[in-house]
Amino acid sequence: MTTAVTDRLAVRGTRAEVLRRAERRLGELLAHERARWSGVDERGAVPVDTVTSLVDAGGKRLRPAFCVTGYLAAGGDPEDPMVADAASGIELVHTGALLHDDVLDASDTRRGAPAAHVRHAAVHAERGWRGESRRYGEGVALISGVLAMLYADRLTRGLPPAAREVWGEMVTEIQIGQHLDVAVAAEGVIAPELSRWIAICKSGRYSITRPLLLGAALAGRPDLTSAFEEYGECLGLAFQLRDDLIGAFGDSTVAGKPVGLDLEQHKMTLLLAEAAERDQQVRCLVNRPEWDTAALLDLLDESRTRIEERIDALVERAGVALDQAAIEPVWREELSEMALEVAYRNR
Amino acid sequence: MTTAVTDRLAVRGTRAEVLRRAERRLGELLAHERARWSGVDERGAVPVDTVTSLVDAGGKRLRPAFCVTGYLAAGGDPEDPMVADAASGIELVHTGALLHDDVLDASDTRRGAPAAHVRHAAVHAERGWRGESRRYGEGVALISGVLAMLYADRLTRGLPPAAREVWGEMVTEIQIGQHLDVAVAAEGVIAPELSRWIAICKSGRYSITRPLLLGAALAGRPDLTSAFEEYGECLGLAFQLRDDLIGAFGDSTVAGKPVGLDLEQHKMTLLLAEAAERDQQVRCLVNRPEWDTAALLDLLDESRTRIEERIDALVERAGVALDQAAIEPVWREELSEMALEVAYRNR
Structure with a gap:
């Protein structure tokens, strides 16, 4: 096989399509979980929303890009849904790590907005809820971060053993x-x-x-x-x-x-x-x-x-x-x- | 098949043996991880040790007992290593949840000893380390809890789809x-x-x-x-x-x-x-x-x-x-x- 036929625009188009599929997968999972837990109680959706808003706030999507590029460069089939699962899972792990990171570092800003723990502590304070606002805010960030990692795990559950090893x-x-x-x-x-x-x-x-x-x-x-x-x-x-x-x-x-x-x-x-x-x-x-x-x-x-x-x-x-x-x-x-x-x- | 031949002592013995295997599996994983990360730096083993000391502090092992009992009652083969993996995984998830729970509830004692976040905050204060002792202590508990859940996931990675669904x-x-x-x-x-x-x-x-x-x-x-x-x-x-x-x-x-x-x-x-x-x-x-x-x-x-x-x-x-x-x-x-x-x- 020669590479003369595949020009850079074509491979970029393929990669962009896989990455779009990964974004869609991520959005669907989060929307599904939101609907599910808000059905129990609107508060049940708060950790899901916390994950979603950080995902939606942008970010470089560096990790999904390297995952999909590594896969396609290695000759992987772009139609295989597993690569989109892995790419979206890796972004969710990253999201969870950021939520925790900001608590551990006492960092107030993330992706140009107040960090999750800061935002939730402010809600707690504004509404005059019981207990300590800081503990509540950091608690929401902790739980949301864990949830993001669990969703990541769910997305990558079906990966073959060699990939799960890397994971x-x-x-x-x-x-x-x-x-x-x-x-x-x-x-x-x-x-x-x-x-x-x-x-x-x-x-x-x-x-x-x-x-x-x-x-x-x-x-x-x-x-x-x-x-x-x-x-x-x-x-x-x-x-x-x-x-x-x-x-x-x-x-x-x-x-x-x-x-x-x-x-x-x-x-x-x-x-x-x-x-x-x-x-x-x-x-x-x-x-x-x-x-x-x-x-x-x-x-x-x-x-x-x-x-x-x-x-x-x-x-x-x-x-x-x-x-x-x-x-x-x-x-x-x-x-x-x-x-x-x-x-x-x-x- | 009649049950006359199996008396209660026999089934209890079988269950105890499976539970012992689950404990061994848990101990081996934690010892292996301890060796691995202390090889990088002794501090790298701190989250592993935090998980281990809560596991070793006892606890009722209620969840592994129900898992193994459910499995054996359902006619599962006691020799299949998967059940010990699932039972030890479930105990690790519980360990992680307890580590986080005590931070979320600001609860100072667990299994008759200071909670992990309290213990690590005290070490931070005693040694005059930089930054806030509370943040450090809660950070160690947060990371250790996540680690316990990741190990749980690793142990249960090979479970069949129906079991992973429940998980x-x-x-x-x-x-x-x-x-x-x-x-x-x-x-x-x-x-x-x-x-x-x-x-x-x-x-x-x-x-x-x-x-x-x-x-x-x-x-x-x-x-x-x-x-x-x-x-x-x-x-x-x-x-x-x-x-x-x-x-x-x-x-x-x-x-x-x-x-x-x-x-x-x-x-x-x-x-x-x-x-x-x-x-x-x-x-x-x-x-x-x-x-x-x-x-x-x-x-x-x-x-x-x-x-x-x-x-x-x-x-x-x-x-x-x-x-x-x-x-x-x-x-x-x-x-x-x-x-x-x-x-x-x-x-």
């Missing part, structure tokens, strides 16, 4: 990464290696590598594992460094979430961990019990050129990894383009 | 029930019908009916559904009324959790909802913005004979339901005995 790894890793992230921040641990592992595990791996591997597993192509892994790990690091740059220097209205919070919360981001490893001054500053946020920001700002070069190098290595993958050139180009989008985005 | 219903229902419980308490809703639904959904159904149905589904016996459902719903109500009685009048050292908290937190328990439905005085008291806990306790105390009679009637109806089930008499006797244990326990 199980991914969802466990997110939780452990989440805990390590919280613990390292609380203890103020300066451990660049550990911070790198957390960044890989919590963000890069679950945003890029696992979705790609899930797609390859669905298409029955374990031979793509090592190339996709290499591409994913490099791009995952680039993704996380960009995320940290946006978190430190971005425009919060563009990012849709608060900027500068990581440093305020003593969060040992990958960006900071790498800077501390390289720069004695940064190391001194982060070892103090109270952080001088302004001084740290200045030092990070000075090293921005170096960080951009590091991102460039990671994107290049991701490209080299793709060259080893036995996939059609048109998909190699697609994945290269996605690497650029991920590494050089502004939100 | 999916169960885990979703727990979350919606949990939210309704929180919401009704916050809003101070006096709605006996809704409170009854919550009690059935959140406790009775997931403690008794769903485990039994899961067992029957594993054994390929959908014909037992309606009898098990009727038995489970009646016994579930009795279970919940007993739970509420223990919560109101029990001995906290025996119960292993705080007593009197439900009323203090304006929780519309099934016990209270039924009392409010019957008794004008109770209705008046619960409609006030602040509850007179002592007066409510007195009124509930006066109606204890009536509540005990209601429990007796529910246990009897559960027994009648069993008479309709096409199961061996020896299992009918076992399930009758379990009904007595559940309905007349003191913890």
Whole structure:
């Protein structure tokens, strides 16, 4: 089979169609669950609505895109409904993780709107309900996050064993990464290696590598594992460094979430961990019990050129990894383009 | 086939062996995960340890017992490893729900020890870690609860579709029930019908009916559904009324959790909802913005004979339901005995 006949527009059209199907699947499941639980009591639909409003608030749909791209690049049949199930499931896992993340980080804004726990705490306070507003708001976010993950599980229940294996790894890793992230921040641990592992595990791996591997597993192509892994790990690091740059220097209205919070919360981001490893001054500053946020920001700002070069190098290595993958050139180009989008985005 | 040859000791021995296998499965999974994540960093094992210590703290193992009993009563093969997987999975779901429940209810004690969120908040405070101790403690409980549910999912991944169907219903229902419980308490809703639904959904159904149905589904016996459902719903109500009685009048050292908290937190328990439905005085008291806990306790105390009679009637109806089930008499006797244990326990 040659690739001359398939041009980039055609493969993009196919991918867009699968992604639309995934969105539809997601919308149908949530609408069905809404109808079901509001039939018991209108309050029963609140956790479903909380999931739905975060899903509907947009988001980059990065994970479904990598899952479907991995699948199609691996030669999977676009008509097979399983890939849409997996792609929508992965978005729901992400939704659940965000709902919990904002509680764990006490982050007030998400996708340009008040975070779910903040919104529900406000409703509680406004209506003068009993008990503590914070506990109620965080409770709704907790339950809604779990619900999103259960729905994700339901969507992916029928996946073949190899794909479920990837799935199980991914969802466990997110939780452990989440805990390590919280613990390292609380203890103020300066451990660049550990911070790198957390960044890989919590963000890069679950945003890029696992979705790609899930797609390859669905298409029955374990031979793509090592190339996709290499591409994913490099791009995952680039993704996380960009995320940290946006978190430190971005425009919060563009990012849709608060900027500068990581440093305020003593969060040992990958960006900071790498800077501390390289720069004695940064190391001194982060070892103090109270952080001088302004001084740290200045030092990070000075090293921005170096960080951009590091991102460039990671994107290049991701490209080299793709060259080893036995996939059609048109998909190699697609994945290269996605690497650029991920590494050089502004939100 | 006659039942003369199988005496009660023999079936109990079989069930105990399956339950031991379920415990072993649970222990092995947790030990394996502990080793795996502590290999990354010792802190990575904290959520696994949090799950393990609650599992090891005992608990009644009610749900695994009903699952295995339902399975064996339905004629399932005791050697099939699937039933041990399902039984251990159900205990893990319960563990996760308890970890979250204690955060949602701000309950400080569980199984006679400080609740997980309290214990971890104390560690945070003692070691002078950064950030808020409460957020850290509740964060660990949140993540650990999610992890328990993910492990439960992993254990039950291989179940046949009919059993997964029951499973999916169960885990979703727990979350919606949990939210309704929180919401009704916050809003101070006096709605006996809704409170009854919550009690059935959140406790009775997931403690008794769903485990039994899961067992029957594993054994390929959908014909037992309606009898098990009727038995489970009646016994579930009795279970919940007993739970509420223990919560109101029990001995906290025996119960292993705080007593009197439900009323203090304006929780519309099934016990209270039924009392409010019957008794004008109770209705008046619960409609006030602040509850007179002592007066409510007195009124509930006066109606204890009536509540005990209601429990007796529910246990009897559960027994009648069993008479309709096409199961061996020896299992009918076992399930009758379990009904007595559940309905007349003191913890």
